[in-house]
Amino acid sequence: MKNSFKTSFEFTKNLLTTGAFKETSRRVEIEICSKLPTGPNRVIVEFGMGHANISKEILRTISPSSKLYAFEVKEEFCDHVAALINDERLIIINDGAENLHKHVGTPVHGFVSTIPFTFFSKEMSNAILNQAYEALAPGHYFSQALYSKAHMKKFKNTFDEVTLKRFLNIPLECVHHCKKNA
Numbered sequence: 001m002k003n004s005f006k007t008s009f010e011f012t013k014n015l016l017t018t019g020a021f022k023e024t025s026r027r028v029e030i031e032i033c034s035k036l037p038t039g040p041n042r043v044i045v046e047f048g049m050g051h052a053n054i055s056k057e058i059l060r061t062i063s064p065s066s067k068l069y070a071f072e073v074k075e076e077f078c079d080h081v082a083a084l085i086n087d088e089r090l091i092i093i094n095d096g097a098e099n100l101h102k103h104v105g106t107p108v109h110g111f112v113s114t115i116p117f118t119f120f121s122k123e124m125s126n127a128i129l130n131q132a133y134e135a136l137a138p139g140h141y142f143s144q145a146l147y148s149k150a151h152m153k154k155f156k157n158t159f160d161e162v163t164l165k166r167f168l169n170i171p172l173e174c175v176h177h178c179k180k181n182a
């Protein structure tokens, strides 16, 4: 079975967890990684690894001495990626973004997230965003892709600056770049 078709099938089967029918588009993969730092020893966190299409772009972007902590709640997606990617910078965490503090103690120099905020309670969304803001090193970004800008207010309430880039694909894709000021 072709990989993209297999991924769409897995995403649709788990729609209430994934919040998507298919992988994020290539244009969004590139945009969502555009704020990542490329210097040495940076710590990056991904929320919602899926089948690792964006994780691969993150690994292409960051330096050889940096680390990527990738959170994913679906165990079979974690197993799939563990078998697919052999890169010692990638640390796969089979747990929810809401448990960030249990796994990552150091300052984070960039978040890349595709988790479905639309399906989360207000409490869970706030818990995730507040932890991310706390962990983020000043001057760095939490970048989130969603199918609409309906969650803009939440991001503006947590971060110091938020900019939006829209992609007129089907479905519409919106990348929010949320900054913690220095």
Ligand SMILES: C[S@@+](CC[C@H](N)C(=O)[O-])C[C@H]1O[C@@H](n2cnc3c(N)ncnc32)[C@H](O)[C@@H]1O
Pocket (backbone or CB within 6 Å): 017, 018, 019, 020, 022, 023, 024, 047, 048, 049, 050, 051, 052, 053, 054, 071, 072, 073, 074, 077, 095, 096, 097, 098, 114, 115, 116
């Ligand atoms: C919209 S899919 C995106 C997958 C992939 N990153 C992409 O861009 O195509 C969202 C992913 O987030 C995962 N997910 C859902 N809730 C989560 C949570 N609380 N913490 C971490 N991952 C979660 C889903 O299982 C799914 O793989």
